[in-house]
Amino acid sequence: MEQENVIIELKEMSKSFTVKNGVVHALDKINLKINRGEIFGIIGMSGAGKSTLVRCINLLERPTEGQVIFDGQDLTVLKPAQLRQARRSMGMIFQQFNLLMQKTALENVCFPLEISGVKKEDAKKRAEELLEIVGLEERKDSYPAQLSGGQKQRVAIARALTTNPKVLLCDEATSALDPNTTRSILELLKDINKRLGITVVIITHEMSVIEEICQRVAIIDSSKIAEIGTVEKIFTAPKSNIGKQLVYSESKPKGEPKAEFDDTNKRYCRIVFDGETSFKPILANMILECQSVVNILYANTRNIDGQAYGQMVVQLPPEERIAKKIIAYLETQDVNFEEVDYV
Amino acid sequence: MFKEGMIQMLGMGIYESLYMTLISTFMSYVIGLPMGLILVSTDKDGIYPIIWLNKLLGFIVNILRSVPFLILMITVIPVTRKIVGTTIGSKATIVPLVIAAAPFIARVVESSLKEVDKGVIEAAESMGASPFQIMFRVLLPEAKPSLLVGAAISVTTILGYSAMAGIIGGGGLGAIAMNYGLYRYQRDIMFITVILLVIIVQIMQEIGMKVANISDKRL
Numbered sequence: 001m002e003q004e005n006v007i008i009e010l011k012e013m014s015k016s017f018t019v020k021n022g023v024v025h026a027l028d029k030i031n032l033k034i035n036r037g038e039i040f041g042i043i044g045m046s047g048a049g050k051s052t053l054v055r056c057i058n059l060l061e062r063p064t065e066g067q068v069i070f071d072g073q074d075l076t077v078l079k080p081a082q083l084r085q086a087r088r089s090m091g092m093i094f095q096q097f098n099l100l101m102q103k104t105a106l107e108n109v110c111f112p113l114e115i116s117g118v119k120k121e122d123a124k125k126r127a128e129e130l131l132e133i134v135g136l137e138e139r140k141d142s143y144p145a146q147l148s149g150g151q152k153q154r155v156a157i158a159r160a161l162t163t164n165p166k167v168l169l170c171d172e173a174t175s176a177l178d179p180n181t182t183r184s185i186l187e188l189l190k191d192i193n194k195r196l197g198i199t200v201v202i203i204t205h206e207m208s209v210i211e212e213i214c215q216r217v218a219i220i221d222s223s224k225i226a227e228i229g230t231v232e233k234i235f236t237a238p239k240s241n242i243g244k245q246l247v248y249s250e251s252k253p254k255g256e257p258k259a260e261f262d263d264t265n266k267r268y269c270r271i272v273f274d275g276e277t278s279f280k281p282i283l284a285n286m287i288l289e290c291q292s293v294v295n296i297l298y299a300n301t302r303n304i305d306g307q308a309y310g311q312m313v314v315q316l317p318p319e320e321r322i323a324k325k326i327i328a329y330l331e332t333q334d335v336n337f338e339e340v341d342y343v
Numbered sequence: 344m345f346k347e348g349m350i351q352m353l354g355m356g357i358y359e360s361l362y363m364t365l366i367s368t369f370m371s372y373v374i375g376l377p378m379g380l381i382l383v384s385t386d387k388d389g390i391y392p393i394i395w396l397n398k399l400l401g402f403i404v405n406i407l408r409s410v411p412f413l414i415l416m417i418t419v420i421p422v423t424r425k426i427v428g429t430t431i432g433s434k435a436t437i438v439p440l441v442i443a444a445a446p447f448i449a450r451v452v453e454s455s456l457k458e459v460d461k462g463v464i465e466a467a468e469s470m471g472a473s474p475f476q477i478m479f480r481v482l483l484p485e486a487k488p489s490l491l492v493g494a495a496i497s498v499t500t501i502l503g504y505s506a507m508a509g510i511i512g513g514g515g516l517g518a519i520a521m522n523y524g525l526y527r528y529q530r531d532i533m534f535i536t537v538i539l540l541v542i543i544v545q546i547m548q549e550i551g552m553k554v555a556n557i558s559d560k561r562l
Contacts, residue, residue, distance in 0.1 A: 058469055084471035091469075098466035101561045102484050112470040115480065143560040156466075163470070 006069075007166060007199050008034040008057060013066030015052055026052040028223040029066070036166075039193050039200045041210040041231070043246060044220035053220065054171050054203045058090045059083060071166060088116055091160025091198075095172035097152040099144040105131065105155045106140040112162045123162075130158040134188060150181035157188060167199045168192070174209060186212050207246050211235065219243050236272050236311075237336065267316040267323055272336040273301060283312070286329050292322045313340070349532070352519065357539060359433040360515035363505040367437050368498045371444035378404070378445065379452025380478055390464060391474040404446040412443050412504050416511055433514035436505060444501050451497055455489035456482050488559035495551020499544045506540060516540055 015027040026049045034040045044050040055061040056068060059075050068075045075086055099108050106127050113123035131137045134154040144152055153173060160168055170189065174182040190213045193200045202214060210217050210231060218228040221242040227234060238244045271282070287293055294314040301310025316323040330337050378400060384390050385397040410418070416439040420430050423438040459482055467481045483490070506517030516536045524533025556562070 060465060060468055081473075084473060087469060087471040092466070094462055094466060096460075096462050098460065098462040100463060100481065100485060101460075102487060102559075111467075111480070115467075115470065115472045115476045145561045159470075169469075 005035050006033045007036045007071055008032075008201070009067075009069040010053075010056070011067040011069065013056060013063045013068060015049075015056055015061060016064050025223050027056065027063070030225060032218060032225065032228070034167075034199060034201060035216075037193070037197050037199055038216060039190070039202065039214050041202045041204065041214035041217040042220060043204055043207065043210055043217060045242070046205055048220045049223045050203045050205075050220045051171055054092075054169050054201065057167075057169060057201065058087050058092060088112070088163045089165050090167045090169060091157075091163070091165040092169040092171065093153065093156045093160050093173045095175045097144070097149075097156045097176075099152055099155055099159070101144050104141050104143055105136060105147065105158075108144070108155055109158045109162055112159060116163060126162055127158070130161055131155075133161070133192075134158045148181075149177050150185060153177065153181075153185050154188065157185075157192070161192070161196070161198070165198060167201060170200065170202045172203055172205070175204065175206070182209070183212070189213060219246065268297065268340050269314050269316055269327070269330070270338055270340045271312045271314065271330065273310045273312070280333075282330075282333055282335055283314070286326060286333075289329050290322060290325045292317050292319075292326065294326065353516075353535065353539065356514075356516040356519045356536065357543070360502065360505055360517070360540075360543070363433045363436050363440060363508070363513070363515055364498060364502045367440035367444055367505070368494075368501050370437070370441045371448045371497070371501070372494070374441065374445040375448030376452055378449035379456060380482070382449060382453045383456040383482065384474060384478060390468070390477050400449075404449050407442065407446040408450070410443075412439070412507055413510065415439055415443050416508060420511075431512035433505075436508040436513035436515075439508070440501060440504055443504060444497065447500065448493075448497050451493040452490065455486045455493050458489050459485045488555045488561075491551060491555035491558060495548050495555070498547050498551070502540070502544060502547070 010030050010032040013027060013030045014025065016023050016025045018024075030053065042050050042053060052061055056063050057070070059068065063076060066076075070086060071089065073086065075083060078086060100111065103111070106124065109127035109130055110120075110123040113126060114120065118126075128137065128140065131140050134157050136151060136154050136158070139147060139151060144155070147155065156173075157168075168189070173189075174185050177185060186209065189200055189202070192198055193213075200213075202209065204210060214231050216229065217231050217234055219226045219234070219240060219242055221240070226240040227238065227243045234243055235247055238247045283294070283296075294316060296312060296314050298313040299310070300312075316326055327339070382397065382400055382404075385393040385400075387394055387397070389397075407415075416436075419439050419442055422442075423430050423435050426438055427435045429435050463485060464477060464481060467477050472481065505513065505515055506520070509515065509517030509519070509521040512518070516539055520533045520536040523529040524536070
């Protein structure tokens, strides 16, 4: 039953490249299961191997070792023609859109069908349907050079969907777009996932993208999977170092001045809200209970898949006694917190 | 200054030059275009790497490209005689022209095809396109404007080669310049042929660039 639910499975998959001065291990024994119908995120810093990972899923890069199982079929043993057939069940979109520049939007969307031998008129009909889904039916005769980045990505999405794929692989699909366009493209991906039931795999270096649409996420760091879990879990309690780095650095506004804070007293406390506690006035209660004010240095709550999540960093009062009291109070509450030495 | 029939002779020269150039260009493309495609596709980073074939073809192209046209022309005289039956006149010039121009065109085509965005090729691969489909439905159509610019360069280069063929008895404007300008010291006639060649090159280049620009949808 569980096996049936898995659409992509990577087993002990490694990929190394031979370069001038030796061998580079881009991916090292990756094990990963992606479920049918979910939106799965893969995040990592640049150079972590995430782009190689997504290319290994449709074998644009052939893994050096291990298996890639797609819909119950091991892709690594297929003959070239069989592999091409399998690829038609996997759409892919890219950071640079990769549209055919000499063809119109409509011709671009027709392309995958034409190469799989569908008649021109049928291909055109299907392409028009898809352009409607992505909201570009009136731009069908435009060339890519006449379209904006967001529109180009919509064409690319329509093109990736023409062959009715089971999976849509997105390689940094929003990294070249501005925040508003990014949001609308992510909405579209969400909609496609819901409406057509297509599994979406998203590669990104932006935590905000993961947070916006993914249900589960894998964090890649130096060729390995550092952490894997639901987005809520990783956002509220990242375990790995890279996870902490990604979650905390992303959620803090950049360039925030720190110098104003009293640095002689470095007792900070990070309180995490995991979707339930945020509705209770914990901080206010704590202040009343302990008869002491705390300085809120940083606070950020957000909506993840309909639930509120967030964290807050408070500075504890300098008096040891009161600080202890506050910690003790927090311990009695059903809330995650930890003392930290950074803001 | 002009004797009877001079205009007619120059007219004939233009016709012969164009005849040699256009036929040779066409035949060189018949050979050079597939060579260029193979050079790009069989490269180690290409869509269908066959290293030995790539190296071999590259080697042949380099050899032919490194022989000066004048020497090549003389070297292939026996081949010309076998194919055309004669070694003089504009028809005979086509043989060395094609042998010299085909490898040149192979390189021009190769560089045009290499300009095609790797990402677009990758996208086609991700859709399940075969190497042949990528060649004919991605590489060639995407490189079309660049290929047309290359064709304009090639045709003018071949016109230049064809004029050189005047030395060994080829026809066309080159032969007229050689016979009247060099051997009979009729500088004025040589001057006119040079002007005519310049005009022809200008026209061909202009047309080539215009067509390339019109066909390019990236603007």
